[in-house]
Amino acid sequence: MLYIVPTPVGNLEDITFRALRVLKEVDLILAEDTRTSSVLLKHYDIHTPLKSHHKFNEHETSDDMAERIAAGMTVALISDAGTPCISDPGNELIKAAVAEGIKVVGIPGCCAAVNALSISGFELSSFLFYGFFPRENPDRRKLLEQIRKGNTRTFAFYESPKRIMDLVDFF
Numbered sequence: 001m002l003y004i005v006p007t008p009v010g011n012l013e014d015i016t017f018r019a020l021r022v023l024k025e026v027d028l029i030l031a032e033d034t035r036t037s038s039v040l041l042k043h044y045d046i047h048t049p050l051k052s053h054h055k056f057n058e059h060e061t062s063d064d065m066a067e068r069i070a071a072g073m074t075v076a077l078i079s080d081a082g083t084p085c086i087s088d089p090g091n092e093l094i095k096a097a098v099a100e101g102i103k104v105v106g107i108p109g110c111c112a113a114v115n116a117l118s119i120s121g122f123e124l125s126s127f128l129f130y131g132f133f134p135r136e137n138p139d140r141r142k143l144l145e146q147i148r149k150g151n152t153r154t155f156a157f158y159e160s161p162k163r164i165m166d167l168v169d170f171f
Contacts, residue, residue: 002069002097003076004090006083006109012043019107020044022076030065032079032089053077058092066096083111087131087158113156120154127154133167140170 003022008014023029023046030053031037037050053061069075079088097104113129128151134140147155159167 001074002093002102002104003074004084004094004104004106005076005078006107006111007037007040007078007081009081009110009112009115012040014110015040015044016107016109019109020046022107023048023078026074026076028068028073028075030061030075030077030093032084036080037078048076053089053093055089058089062092062096065093066100066102069097069102070100081110081112083109086111086113086129113158117154117156122154124154127156129156131158133157133159135163137170140167 003026005019005022006015007019023041023044026048029037029041029048029050031050032052032054034050034052040046041048041050051061053065065075077084077090077093079085079090082088084090085094094104117124117127130143134143
């Protein structure tokens with residue numbers, strides 16, 4: 001079985017009991033950055049083996065991991081913060097698992113976009129999540145043109161703290 005396990009966004013206490021149980025019980029944890037994930041696991045005294053699974057190696061490791069899971073291994077996928085696959089690596093692994101007929105279980109928990117939207121005060125009966133805003137100005141302009149075409153929904157984007165002021169200046 002493959003578990004998709006959200007991890008805290010900024011506060012180690014923002015994790016569910018179920019997520020902690022799964023992380024303790026699986027045979028292996030695939031982590032976006034093992035150094036970041038080690039902090040969480042150490043805090044909760046979790047000693048499950050860790051293996052890197054990030055955007056630079058996920059194409060190489062996904063098929064191998066799917067084969068291991070199909071052979072009986074249980075694996076949890078985590079990202080540095082929030083829910084894996086939401087602007088984070090993991091989609092290739094899930095595709096490979098589905099192709100092998102592996103059960104994929106999503107554990108509810110932290111998602112920065114949903115949390116921020118829930119406290120925004122904006123109209124949320126319908127919203128669009130775009131992930132990370134494009135880095136280059138021509139791509140940014142193109143996306144803004146698409147958004148401006150009369151769409152009145154709330155839009156949510158991710159941005160790196162290192163690039164947020166550049167994006168604010170662009171706007």
